[in-house]
Amino acid sequence: MKLTFNAADERFREDIASWLQAHLVGEFEHLKFRGGPGDEHMFPEERKRWEQELAAGGWVGIGWPEACGGRGASIEQQVIFAEEYARAGAPGRIGHIGEGLAGPTIIAFGTPEQKAKYLPGILNGTEFWCQGYSEPSAGSDLANVRTRAVRDPDSGRWRITGQKIWTSLAHESQWCFVLARTEPGSVAHRGLGFFLVRMAQPEITVRPIEQLTGTSEFNEVFFDDALAEDLVGEPGDGWRIAMTLLGFERGVSTLGQQMQFQNELDEIIRIARSNGAASDPAIRQRIAEAHTGLRLMRYNALRMLSGDERSGPDSSALVYKLHWASWHRNLGALAMDVLGPEAELLDGAPYELTRLQSLFLFTRSDTIYGGTNQIQRNIIAERGLGMPKEAKGR
Amino acid sequence: MDFTFTEDQLAFKEAISRFLMTEAPPEMLRDIWETEDGRSPELRRKIAEQGLMALSVPEEQGGLGMDDIAWSLLTQELGYYAIPDSMADTAYVAAGLLRALPDGTTGREDMLTRVADGSIRIAISHSINPLVADVHLADKIIVEHQGAIHLVSREQAGYERNESIDSSRRLSKISVTPTADSQIAAADTGAAIWEQTLNRGALAVAGQSLGLAQRMLDLSVDYAVQRKQFGKPIGSFQAVKHKLADVVSGIEFAKPTLYRAAYALANNDARADLYVSHAKLASCEAAWVAARHGIQVHGAMGYTWEADLQMFMKRAWALNASWGTRDFHRQRIADDILADDAQIGPRYTFGE
Structure with a gap:
């Protein structure tokens, strides 16, 4: 056990910290602390330019292998990057789905041609991705995908028809990876394919969904015989690839997310100190609990990444989503309680939320998206504890 | 950044675990409940033979020279098998205190040697705990008095037994009149050692609580898989399995805080108080939830x-308030992060 960073890592920290200090200025200054969860709809164009700035500095895909254009940065360095990124208040990443999900999937399963075609656009911060998984009847039951892919017998190309929903940033993305049924009549996780689809085509319609926050971060996406650019792997490999990809989601990105959480908690502490709430013993205790919960996440993520094999098969990874989602939901409630009666007052008309109101409302969704708490508990009990499965309807 | 354990640490833990599984089954622990002293000298001797008592005694005094990190694994084993004897008090908490005393302090080397060979039982009286465990059999009692460290024998300390809700615990209220003769370290050295001792005691409880939580989880999973209602194992019902998912979630999340705190203590980290309070809160909460959901699942x-x-x-309920209640530990955290000069932000929170 060694819980410190070495000298090379500390130099890396200085590199990224000073780079951020030098570049997060001028046209990017106003993006500080913006674009995070609940605020993702803000400043998309400026944040895309920021992605290119980051890319020019060589800070996109640092964890990717060098052979694929990354830096092959160690886990420690990726952690440091996430820490310094958040400390500087650098804006929410609009390229995270490409960098964290699409890219690693193509690296793991794509052909050399696919890598050459898709990875550079992600690495240079010009091409953005969204994720086409959920459907109206495939939510918690993700395997119930009905969107279908049909191969044109003449051209050999795949065409996609169906509907995806809750697609974050679909309106800002050039590309979408889509889970679709390649074998007619197949059920559940069999007979699915993993497709890469260009968004700019008349056969695709994107319709924003207005959230209870009054803003729109996600969309419905309709495919009407839309052309798929590429199939990753073979027809029928879709589920395996999709599941591997979900594993990437629990990787280093969780550490960046924790830094956002820390900034939010600090904001709540700052307000509690200034409005007197910090002298209320009940509030003090809840702040202490929130602080402890964030520490739990931190150490759990680090243990996960340092590969403590004695912690059992993925047991810490399995419980991670349940923990952070519940923690963040409670943080939102704490923010409202620290504000007191002021909590309900809007920043302005027509429906302008304060930062903490956005936090509170957004965190109502944390225990739902990316697998509800109930689904997480099923997975933990069945895969982690080996408990019997509940009967399913098919 | 590395959260893994060495082969030595893991091998030792495995050996102790296998040993306790065969030598300390629940029916035997129930037999021990019925005895006046509540302790089995034979079990204690056998555990000492395995080297547990020598774990953190320096090699010069015949010990293994391991530290808090190894103990963070072993206290979990003591909890998992609900070992009644307060072995960690002597072998971990007292040994740590003795090690921290300046060389040549009255009785230091002699007591460390005897901890290692298993021939001494030391009880610790700290003002945070109103009662002291295993005084009735203790050879020596180390007593906190206004920051100073006093050493007395059982005969010098008057004590009065108190029964615990946990039939394995043997608690006493002691009355010691500290004298110049009984003092082995003055408050100027003693205060810091006591602070460290409190942290070590809290960490011993945290480790045992996690072990207890894991045992309660294992018992509950077994029960839920075997017990049938409506023609199915009750463990197939979501209302049941979700409770146990919450239990394992609490345990898995608490573990790394225990390890982080042990690492801080072993390395004399200036913020060890904070880390220990995280670990104590998270571990006791995990045990509390394991007990609550465990009994519900058992019907x-x-x-x-x-x-x-x-x-x-x-055991989990009894240990919950020892070495600092939840309020005490939450307060320590709140005081730290809400202090006027508190350093907050990712650099400070995540700078370690």
Whole structure:
């Protein structure tokens, strides 16, 4: 056990910290602390330019292998990057789905041609991705995908028809990876394919969904015989690839997310100190609990990444989503309680939320998206504890 | 950044675990409950033979020279098997205190040698705990008095037994009149050592609580898989499995805080207080939830004297308030992060 960073890592920290200090200025200054969860709809164009700035500095895909254009940065360095990124208040990443999900999937399963075609656009911060998984009847039951892919017998190309929903940033993305049924009549996780689809085509319609926050971060996406650019792997490999990809989601990105959480908690502490709430013993205790919960996440993520094999098969990874989602939901409630009666007052008309109101409302969704708490508990009990499965309807 | 354990640490833990599994089954622990002293000298001797008592005694005094990190694994084993004897008090908490004393302090080397060979039982009296465990059999009692460290024998300390809800615990209220003769370290050295001792005691409780939680989880999973209602194992129902998912979630999340705190203590980290409070809170909470959901999953069986679940639940409940209540530890954290000069932000929170 060694819980410190070495000298090379500390130099890396200085590199990224000073780079951020030098570049997060001028046209990017106003993006500080913006674009995070609940605020993702803000400043998309400026944040895309920021992605290119980051890319020019060589800070996109640092964890990717060098052979694929990354830096092959160690886990420690990726952690440091996430820490310094958040400390500087650098804006929410609009390229995270490409960098964290699409890219690693193509690296793991794509052909050399696919890598050459898709990875550079992600690495240079010009091409953005969204994720086409959920459907109206495939939510918690993700395997119930009905969107279908049909191969044109003449051209050999795949065409996609169906509907995806809750697609974050679909309106800002050039590309979408889509889970679709390649074998007619197949059920559940069999007979699915993993497709890469260009968004700019008349056969695709994107319709924003207005959230209870009054803003729109996600969309419905309709495919009407839309052309798929590429199939990753073979027809029928879709589920395996999709599941591997979900594993990437629990990787280093969780550490960046924790830094956002820390900034939010600090904001709540700052307000509690200034409005007197910090002298209320009940509030003090809840702040202490929130602080402890964030520490739990931190150490759990680090243990996960340092590969403590004695912690059992993925047991810490399995419980991670349940923990952070519940923690963040409670943080939102704490923010409202620290504000007191002021909590309900809007920043302005027509429906302008304060930062903490956005936090509170957004965190109502944390225990739902990316697998509800109930689904997480099923997975933990069945895969982690080996408990019997509940009967399913098919 | 590396959260893994060495082969030595893991091998030692495995050996102790296998040993306790065969040598300390629940029915034996129930037999020990019935004895006046509540302790089995034979079990203690056998455990000492395995080297547990010598774990953190320096090699010069015949010990293994391991540290808090190894103990963070072993206290979990003591909890998992609900070992009644307060071995960690002597071998971990007292040994740590003795090690921290300046060389040549009255009785230091002699006591460390005897801790390592298993021939001494030391009870620790710290003002945070109103009662002291295993005074009735202690050879020596180390007493906190206004920051100074005093050493007395059982005969010098008057004590009065108090019964615990946990039939394995043997608690006493002691009355010691500290004198110049009994003092082995003055408050100027003693205060810092006591602070460290409190942290070590809290960490011993945290480790045991996690072990207890894991045992309660294992018992509950077994029960839920075997017990059938409506023609199916009750463990297939979501209302049941979700409770146990919450238990394992609490345990898995608490573990790295225990390890982080042990690492801080072993390396004399200036913020060890904070790390220990995180670990104590998270571990005791995990045990609390394991007990609450465990008894619910067991149904009426969980409320019986016969079911072993009670042994682990009661230990968890009893340990919960020792070496600092939840309020104490939450307050320590709140004071730290809400202080006027508190350094907050990712650099400070995540700078370690």
